[in-house]
Amino acid sequence: MNIKTPAWRTLALTSLVSCLLLGCEQDATTESVAKKPRPAPVVETATVEERFVVDEIDAIGTLQANESVVISAAVTEPVASVNFVDGQQVKKGDVLVTLTSDEQAAELAESEANLADAERQLKRIKSIGKNLASKSDIDAAQAKVDATKGQLSAIKARLADRLVTAPFDGVLGFRQVSVGALVTPGTEITTLDDISIVKLDFTVPEVFLGKVHTQSLVSGTSPAWAGQIFEGRVASIDSRVDPSTRAIQVRAEIANADHKLLPGMLINVTLFSDQYPALVVAESAVIQSGSRASLYVVKDDNSVELRNVTIAKRMPGQVVLSEGVERGDTIVVDGTLNLSPGMKVRVLGEEQSSLARESDSSNIHSS
Numbered sequence: 001m002n003i004k005t006p007a008w009r010t011l012a013l014t015s016l017v018s019c020l021l022l023g024c025e026q027d028a029t030t031e032s033v034a035k036k037p038r039p040a041p042v043v044e045t046a047t048v049e050e051r052f053v054v055d056e057i058d059a060i061g062t063l064q065a066n067e068s069v070v071i072s073a074a075v076t077e078p079v080a081s082v083n084f085v086d087g088q089q090v091k092k093g094d095v096l097v098t099l100t101s102d103e104q105a106a107e108l109a110e111s112e113a114n115l116a117d118a119e120r121q122l123k124r125i126k127s128i129g130k131n132l133a134s135k136s137d138i139d140a141a142q143a144k145v146d147a148t149k150g151q152l153s154a155i156k157a158r159l160a161d162r163l164v165t166a167p168f169d170g171v172l173g174f175r176q177v178s179v180g181a182l183v184t185p186g187t188e189i190t191t192l193d194d195i196s197i198v199k200l201d202f203t204v205p206e207v208f209l210g211k212v213h214t215q216s217l218v219s220g221t222s223p224a225w226a227g228q229i230f231e232g233r234v235a236s237i238d239s240r241v242d243p244s245t246r247a248i249q250v251r252a253e254i255a256n257a258d259h260k261l262l263p264g265m266l267i268n269v270t271l272f273s274d275q276y277p278a279l280v281v282a283e284s285a286v287i288q289s290g291s292r293a294s295l296y297v298v299k300d301d302n303s304v305e306l307r308n309v310t311i312a313k314r315m316p317g318q319v320v321l322s323e324g325v326e327r328g329d330t331i332v333v334d335g336t337l338n339l340s341p342g343m344k345v346r347v348l349g350e351e352q353s354s355l356a357r358e359s360d361s362s363n364i365h366s367s
Contacts, residue, residue, distance in 0.1 A: 039346075040302070040343070040345050040346045041335060041338045042345070042346045042348055043296075043332045043336075043339070043345045043347060044332070044333050044334035044335060044348045045330050045333060045347050045348070046281070046282060046285070046330070046331060047328060047329070047331075048281055048321075048325050048327055048328060048329045048330075048331060049280060049327070050278065050279055050327045051278065052276065053278045053280065053313065053315075053320055054272045054273070054275045056271065056272055056273075057204055057208050057211070057270070057273060058271075060267070060269065061200045061201055061202030061220065061252075061266075061269045062200075062202070062265070063261055063262065063263055063264060064200075064264075065194055065198065066197040066198060067168050067170065067192075067194035068191070068192070068263065070188050070191055071097075071166075071172075071190045071191065072183070072185065072186055072189055073097070073161075073164055073183040073185060073187060074161045075099065075158075075161045075162065075185065077099035077101070077162060077182070077183065078099065078181065078182050078183075079097055079098075079100075079178065079179050079182075079183060080098045080099055080162075080179070081097070081098045082096075082175060082177065082179060083096055083097065083098065084096050084172055084190070085175070086172065086173070086174050086175055087173070089171055089172075090169070090170065090171075091166065092167065093165055093166065094165060094166045095163050095164070096164050096165060096166060096172070096189065096190065097163075097164040097183075098163055098164075099161075099164070101159055101162035104155060104158045104159045104162065107155045107158075108152070108155045108156065111151050111152040111155050112152060114148045114151070115145065115148040118141070118145040121141050121144070122138070122141040122142055125141050126138060168192070169196070170192045170193050170194040171192070171193055171194075171195060171259070172190050172191065173191035174190065174191075175189070175190055176188050177189050195259055195261065195263065196255075196256060196259075197254070197256060198253070198256045198261045198263070199235070199251055199252070200218065200220060200232060200251065200252040200253070200254055200267055201251050202249070202267075202269045202271075203245070203248065204247060204248060204271065206241050206246050206248055209241075211273035212248075212271065212273060213234065214233075214234050215233050215234060216233065216234040216272060216273055217233055217271075217272045218231070218232050218233065218234060218269055219232075219269075219270050219272075220232070220267040220268060220269050221267070221268045222265055222266070222267055222268070223266075224265065225260055230256075230260075230261065232252045232253050232254030232255070233252060233253065234250055234251070234271070235253045236250075237249075237251075238250070238251075250271070278313075278321075279325060279327060280315075280318050280319070281295070281321060281325070282317065282318060282333045283314070283317050283318055283319050284334060285331050285332060285333040287336055293309050293310070294324075295307060295309055295324070295331050295336075296332040296339055297331055298330040298331065298332060298345060302345055303343065303345070304343055304344075304345055305341060307324050309321050309324030310323040310324060334348075
């Protein structure tokens, strides 16, 4: 007697067997994945190098002209003519203003005539001969010539005072007088600045006094000329420290042939002082945890060691280390977040070379 099994029971039994078999396969796959070792992380490394480092001292300075003067008259006279315009470049000796000098001109003509007459008298007396002209007559004539020459020189000096000239090469400021104005000694006519070289005055704390030397290099930037750097050298250091600020004044000189820098401008100064060899690493290699700094050093077996380091100085994108590493050490500069001490790593460049070698090997076998 044949007993037929219901179709639904046969389907259920088949599904149960399939699920059991599938579950076993998944467990085996999961166990296989769990047992597979995790690949070593890929990191980028660099070698610790010794470089010359220059200490930098930042300050704020003010520019002054190399030479600067307020042009004024030496005498009281009306202005006869003005021979310059605002901002004009002048040379030493150029006449800027002429004052009225009619009286002195007349005196000069009279003195010149008197001198000519005195010289003729002296010449005539000398031509008579020693027998007819006494020595006293000759001496008196000579004295008159000398006195007239002295008067002539004095008149010429007074005439020169009526000419206001440039004492040195430079650039003039605004004109402050007009023709006909009565000027007196001390009246400002204009200003004159020699800005072919500008002086940069700034102060540094006294603790840096031992690091500042004449001829030290300085660089400056100005908001007026964004992106441009002006370089110069320390010309002199003040002989005193300000007791109220405990700072010392330093003066540098900057060449300014294009006249971009003007007296009174504010300059952000960087003073480059001592130069010394030091170990320099990329800033990205340093792991900062509170006040403690450390980095990973790659050992010969490609494992990493976490070392504490001492930072001596920070620079843009780099740090100077005084302790913790040695010249030639290989350190991790990128990929430190995935590391822990003792972990094996793959170096970025070496990993790419290894992949290339494997690819070449595969191509050879396939061919």
